[in-house]
Amino acid sequence: MVFGVVRPYPWKELKISEFPALEAYAQGFPTNIPFSESIGFLIEEVPGSSLTMMVTAHEAAHQWWGNIVTPGKFPGANILSEGMAHFSTALLFEQLRGPRGRIEFLKRIEERYDNNRRVDSERPLVRIDGSKDGDTTVTYDKGGWVFGWCCATWGASAASRGSAISLGRRATAQTSPFSRITSP
Numbered sequence: 611m612v613f614g615v616v617r618p619y620p621w622k623e624l625k626i627s628e629f630p631a632l633e634a635y636a637q638g639f640p641t642n643i644p645f646s647e648s649i650g651f652l653i654e655e656v657p658g659s660s661l662t663m664m665v666t667a668h669e670a671a672h673q674w675w676g677n678i679v680t681p682g683k684f685p686g687a688n689i690l691s692e693g694m695a696h697f698s699t700a701l702l703f704e705q706l707r708g709p710r711g712r713i714e715f716l717k718r719i720e721e722r723y724d725n726n727r728r729v730d731s732e733r734p735l736v737r738i739d740g741s742k743d744g745d746t747t748v749t750y751d752k753g754g755w756v757f758g759w760c761c762a763t764w765g766a767s768a769a770s771r772g773s774a775i776s777l778g779r780r781a782t783a784q785t786s787p788f789s790r791i792t793s794p
């Protein structure tokens with residue numbers, strides 16, 4: 611799997627566990643992804659949406675970003691889990707569908723950010739704490755897009771090196787800022 615480029619998948623199995631449509635979410639715990647039937651098993655996929663694959667890829671990425679690299683409890687930290695999970699999803703789309711797949715996914719999250727951001731009250735990525743409207747799209751969509759930009763700007767090798775160092779140290783954003791360890 612593409613996420614294993616920076617560190618191999620650390621466990622022996624990964625399960626998707628369906629639960630009833632009482633809630634509509636999935637969550638990537640180590641080795642297990644509880645997955646609502648309302649966003650996977652019972653939906654009719656709209657051609658081109660790839661919703662189920664996107665959710666599965668995002669939650670699988672949390673096996674690394676969130677479960678190995680655990681964000682500290684301070685503003686901006688969740689970008690290391692949610693932003694990186696989104697960016698890893700983009701990389702998986704590229705692996706399966708070529709550069710166009712990655713670009714389409716990044717374009718989709720950029721559009722979602724444009725539609726859901728709160729222009730008048732938006733704070734910088736490092737100040738997001740989840741307390742305001744619009745924080746979610748900044749953490750997930752802008753965060754994922756920015757990591758895509760970093761990869762395109764610094765080059766994949768620098769981004770992979772930074773990712774590998776983070777994963778190797780079981781780092782938190784507090785001790786190993788991504789920008790510092792990926793600096794040329």
Ligand SMILES: [Zn+2]
Pocket residue numbers: 668669672691692695
């Ligand atoms: Zn997530």
